[in-house]
Amino acid sequence: MLVEIKKLAAELKPYKKTITIIAITGVIYALASARIALMTKSLFDALSAAKHDDIMMLVPLAMLLALITAVTRYYHIYLMNYVAECVVQGLRQKLQQKFMRLNLSFHNNYAAGSGGLISRILNDMRIIQDGLRVVADIFLHPLLLIFLLGNLFYIDWKLTLATMIMVPIVGAILKNISRSMRKYIPQERDSMEYMTSTIKESLDGVRIIQSFNLEKDMADRLTRDSDKYLGIRKTIYKRQEAAGPATEFIATAIVMTALLYTSYQVAAGKATPGTFIGFITSLLMLNQPIKRFQEAYVRIQEVVISAQRIFSIIEDPSEVPESPKNLPFPKDWKKITYRDVSFTYGKDMILKNINLTINRGEVVALVGASGSGKSTIVNLLERFFDATSGEILIDDVNILDINLKDLRRNVALVTQDVFLFSDSIEKNIWAGDYTRDRAQIMAMAKLANAHDFIMKMPQGYESKVGDRGSLLSGGEKQRISIARAMFKDAPLLILDEATSALDTASEIEVQKGLDHLMEGRTALVIAHRLSTIQKADKIVVLKNGQIVEVGSHQNLLSQQGEYFRFHSLQHT
Incomplete structure (x- = not known):
């Protein structure tokens, strides 16, 4: 618990001056x-005693103190809310940046999928933000409690000591609630992740859901997730609210x-009515800081759990590591060599002792059944994850020693599942390399055989493509993807089943763009259509x-081996 609090405190350091003001206004308010x-x-x-002069002196002083409490309370709460917002926004940015650095193994293995990660960046962050706001209460209300207790001791120290007998009882109640909260809050967070994941799947897969009449199935799944979540929340609310009545x-x-x-x-003449009123007023005012402190204490338990979940990802080691050598990508390289490369995914061996040489300017096709390791070979080249053993060399330079950004800057990727940003066509092509002059965008679109359909759109290159390119056809999205790869102008090209999802007419149009793209480049092509x-x-x-066979099309056919079998299956 202390570890997470220290980490959150570190996030507050940039706002030390503001927090100092928050602390000062809290002290003034309490006083x-x-x-x-x-x-x-x-x-x-x-x-x-009908002392009118004393009343005339005390009333303006009371009004002045009331004004001071109003002003200090405003700045105290306003500034704390703002700081909480800033801290959470900073954590949200760190988390998003971490998501983008984590390797594909992490994303593929994460149980709740991208929906679960979205839950952390939204729901857990909201819990932390609400919790940080009560930091203001932690500054203010303990001080107010101390000052009010000072009033009580000043008025009647014997009675004050007698009333404090109940303090250990309140402490025991809070301790019991804290222990219970630490048990149920992680369950609630996990339940929220799966519920968010179900909602995201419902949106991402709406076409399939409607096609297979799965609306009720998805609704029932969300109902089950919701019932589980509500059951846990019910228990948490029971624990949270138990302290209040007690x-x-x-x-x-x-x-x-x-x-x-x-x-x-008072009746015995040992105290005045003012003594009675002053004591009762201070005693009644104690209820507010005690209640706020109790709420803050309970809230902190939630914050600590959410902070654990957030920092567990921010500190997750599953990143592709940068090499301390930080070498540039070789300029005049001649070949890429896979030397005894193996890759294990979980308990499964995906690649076993791969030895392969790709000469500069070659078009190398990777063929095999699903799960044979084709995509893994190209994923290792871009370091989406690293080989379990062996090495990949560009000439004599291990890719692990090359600056990661520079390595990826020299590789262009075109996949079957095209991803376009929810922005304009121009911005999606320009994303190939924002450092280049955007004036070349139209020329690349023409080479990709995309210019004509772009110009038929209402706003031309400024037309929006929709979420993941939903406003475009499959062939149109693919040609935008090719234009983006052309604009990047990388010497290495990876085509991962770039035309397998297209109809014949679209494939012909896309293939024209691919032919232009491959000119003068080294290409690794994954394709099911031989x-x-x-x-x-x-x-x-x-x-x-x-690797069971390597050769040209005619050479492999003549061997009548695995490639011949694939070819025969597609031509029967």
């Missing part, structure tokens, strides 16, 4: 409020006891994570 409570004794004593009953008992005692003292790779310089056939 002024306690002084007003004590002044009630003098006011009622003056009123009882502490309020204890507070009422103390007030009634004090009332009986002080009324006896007709698209017959002109490749080298075809690499994989089976169960191993």
